[in-house]
Amino acid sequence: MVTWLRANLFNNVFNSAITVLLGTLLLYVLSQVWGWGISHAVWVADAEQCNTARGAGACWGVVAEKYRIIIFGRYPFEAQWRPLLATLLLMALLLASCVRLFWKPWLAALWVGVLVVFFILMHGGVLGLATVTTDQWGGLPLTILLASLSVVGAFPLAVLLALGRMSDLPVIRSLCTVYVELIRGVPLISVLFMASFLFPLFMPVGTSIDVLLRVLVAMILFAGAYLAEVIRGGLQAIPRGQYEAAASLGLTYWQMQGKIILPQALATVVPGIMNNFISTFKDTSLVTIVSLYELTGSLDLAVNSDPDWLPYKLEGYLFIAAIYFVFCFSLSRYSQWVERQVSRGKVH
Amino acid sequence: MSNNQADYMIEFAKVNKWYGHFHVLRDIDLQVRRGERIVICGPSGSGKSTLIRCINRLESHQKGKLTVDNLELSDDVKVLHEVRRKVGMVFQQFNLFPHLTVLENLTLAPIQVNKLSKVEAEERAMEQLQRVQIAEQAYKYPLQLSGGQQQRVAIARTLCLTPQVLLFDEPTSALDPEMIKEVLDVMTELAEQGITMLCVTHEMGFAKSVADRVIFMDQGQIVEENNPHDFFNRPRNERTQAFLAKILTH
Numbered sequence: 001m002v003t004w005l006r007a008n009l010f011n012n013v014f015n016s017a018i019t020v021l022l023g024t025l026l027l028y029v030l031s032q033v034w035g036w037g038i039s040h041a042v043w044v045a046d047a048e049q050c051n052t053a054r055g056a057g058a059c060w061g062v063v064a065e066k067y068r069i070i071i072f073g074r075y076p077f078e079a080q081w082r083p084l085l086a087t088l089l090l091m092a093l094l095l096a097s098c099v100r101l102f103w104k105p106w107l108a109a110l111w112v113g114v115l116v117v118f119f120i121l122m123h124g125g126v127l128g129l130a131t132v133t134t135d136q137w138g139g140l141p142l143t144i145l146l147a148s149l150s151v152v153g154a155f156p157l158a159v160l161l162a163l164g165r166m167s168d169l170p171v172i173r174s175l176c177t178v179y180v181e182l183i184r185g186v187p188l189i190s191v192l193f194m195a196s197f198l199f200p201l202f203m204p205v206g207t208s209i210d211v212l213l214r215v216l217v218a219m220i221l222f223a224g225a226y227l228a229e230v231i232r233g234g235l236q237a238i239p240r241g242q243y244e245a246a247a248s249l250g251l252t253y254w255q256m257q258g259k260i261i262l263p264q265a266l267a268t269v270v271p272g273i274m275n276n277f278i279s280t281f282k283d284t285s286l287v288t289i290v291s292l293y294e295l296t297g298s299l300d301l302a303v304n305s306d307p308d309w310l311p312y313k314l315e316g317y318l319f320i321a322a323i324y325f326v327f328c329f330s331l332s333r334y335s336q337w338v339e340r341q342v343s344r345g346k347v348h
Numbered sequence: 349m350s351n352n353q354a355d356y357m358i359e360f361a362k363v364n365k366w367y368g369h370f371h372v373l374r375d376i377d378l379q380v381r382r383g384e385r386i387v388i389c390g391p392s393g394s395g396k397s398t399l400i401r402c403i404n405r406l407e408s409h410q411k412g413k414l415t416v417d418n419l420e421l422s423d424d425v426k427v428l429h430e431v432r433r434k435v436g437m438v439f440q441q442f443n444l445f446p447h448l449t450v451l452e453n454l455t456l457a458p459i460q461v462n463k464l465s466k467v468e469a470e471e472r473a474m475e476q477l478q479r480v481q482i483a484e485q486a487y488k489y490p491l492q493l494s495g496g497q498q499q500r501v502a503i504a505r506t507l508c509l510t511p512q513v514l515l516f517d518e519p520t521s522a523l524d525p526e527m528i529k530e531v532l533d534v535m536t537e538l539a540e541q542g543i544t545m546l547c548v549t550h551e552m553g554f555a556k557s558v559a560d561r562v563i564f565m566d567q568g569q570i571v572e573e574n575n576p577h578d579f580f581n582r583p584r585n586e587r588t589q590a591f592l593a594k595i596l597t598h
């Protein structure tokens with residue numbers, strides 16, 4: 001320990017000075033954060049107290065006061081057990097889907113089943129549940145729904161696009177290339193705007209597609225284009241000999257892709273795929289701008305209309321930032337685990 | 349089947365192939381009888397690989413007629429599928445599937461292509477692994493094996509599909525010298541069992557002891573073909589003579 005310190009931090013006068021300077025700075029920042037966030041903070045939902053502590057300490061009371069709206073958005077208060085249950089179900093399924101052992105056909109069936117239950121719980125209108133239309137859905141359930149369905153939808157789309165771009169058929173190849181380049185050329189926000197405001201203009205009068213569905217499709221189309229490029233990178237890393245061996249054994253195109261090429265290609269780009277999933281998860285926060293109140297949007301809902309608590313929006317943001325962090329960090333730990341799994345049995 | 353084509357397993361008739369403007373195969377005429385063992389040699393870039401890769405259409409020819417067991421190769425996918433079931437191929441770089449165990453490498457195609465049950469496919473695979481003497485490696489991954497072992501796995505993999513023709517493209521060129529023999533031994537054993545073999549190799553010892561016919565290629569043409577004895581002792585063409593002089597002085 002001491003030798004390590006001496007070798008790495010205090011090996012000459014200049015480095016020692018820098019170590020002391022940065023160390024002091026770090027201590028100072030930490031003590032400030034501690035003072036504001038913990039020791040001088042107000043932990044109860046009392047606007048008076050928060051007001052007195054303002055400037056000196058954080059007001060975590062805002063979270064205590066508003067967490068139901070932050071987590072569930074505009075969903076009717078008494079019925080919030082429904083999104084809670086639905087979200088827990090969906091998260092259990094997501095966790096189960098992370099386990100390789102469960103990658104069997106029944107998992108797909110389970111997905112369909114859980115999504116149906118999710119929808120029934122959220123939307124109601126049957127089994128004596130009051131109807132809650134999708135524009136009232138919000139908060140964490142909406143974030144998780146959008147994120148998981150975007151990922152689940154984008155993945156197969158991306159695989160097809162990537163294969164298409166590597167295809168021998170010029171028509172398919174150019175279609176896929178044009179698609180990917182078009183989508184990559186515009187920001188997600190504009191795709192969302194198109195889905196929510198422009199698209200309905202082209203629909204026949206009287207018909208309408210739910211805005212949530214339109215936004216979901218937009219997110220899938222967008223995430224798919226990016227993910228396709230990641231997967232294409234993996235495909236390009238596969239040596240020609242693998243294709244030739246598969247072909248010489250008489251495998252068809254899809255057998256070859258499914259059993260030989262894709263398993264290897266996807267394994268080489270696990271970090272990139274997970275990176276894409278994480279950014280898709282965070283991109284869901286953009287749907288606020290088309291009036292879907294997911295986690296970020298529901299925070300606005302919770303505090304913007306309440307002058308007592310509006311000054312403490314920062315604390316609210318920190319709270320949802322912590323929620324995002326928990327999810328994204330779990331994803332990245334999972335990514336590392338997957339990487340270790342796929343590199344088993346390899347000697348290089 | 350009275351027509352004499354039926355006697356040939358593989359028949360090239362004025363086959364030509366170009367890579368862009370580069371004329372890589374020129375008027376290839378070659379008939380291979382059932383069970384015949386042919387060694388193909390020639391300088392680098394002479395088109396040896398291209399020639400045998402046309403047989404299972406990893407490369408397509410542009411002119412002429414190429415038949416395998418009386419099936420004419422064309423863009424017809426069904427015929428191609430038929431042909432590939434009859435023709436097995438062993439590559440210089442082994443081309444095993446690194447993400448699958450040795451056993452899975454062997455059972456994949458029988459299960460997918462021939463629709464065998466897993467149990468049956470594994471049974472057959474173990475037989476073939478015994479034949480090439482590496483049954484004890486069945487549950488390892490290819491990259492955990494030596495080059496010689498990998499090449500024997502690759503041979504066993506094609507044998508699991510019970511091919512009628514085996515194509516070898518320099519199967520020992522990527523191997524360290526001490527491993528060449530174990531692979532050649534397996535190939536020799538196969539040759540004795542009457543399977544049709546076309547082998548691109550510069551292992552002249554193998555050619556002498558196993559081949560029915562040796563073919564010499566240069567610049568996309570078959571320059572000379574003969575039985576091994578005459579091929580090595582009385583080469584007629586001067587390019588063959590020069591080539592042999594170079595190879596045999598090593």
Ligand SMILES: Nc1ncnc2c1ncn2[C@@H]1O[C@H](COP(=O)(O)OP(=O)(O)OP(=O)(O)O)[C@@H](O)[C@H]1O
Pocket residue numbers: 367370372390391392393394395396397398399
């Ligand atoms: N895909 C390709 N595109 C263009 N030219 C090619 C291609 N494949 C091979 N060639 C050329 O065709 C010629 C014949 O190649 P081939 O691989 O058949 O030679 P070879 O006799 O097997 O040589 P070697 O002993 O080096 O393996 C070479 O000049 C090579 O450069």
Ligand SMILES: [Mg+2]
Pocket residue numbers: 396397398517518
């Ligand atoms: Mg070659």
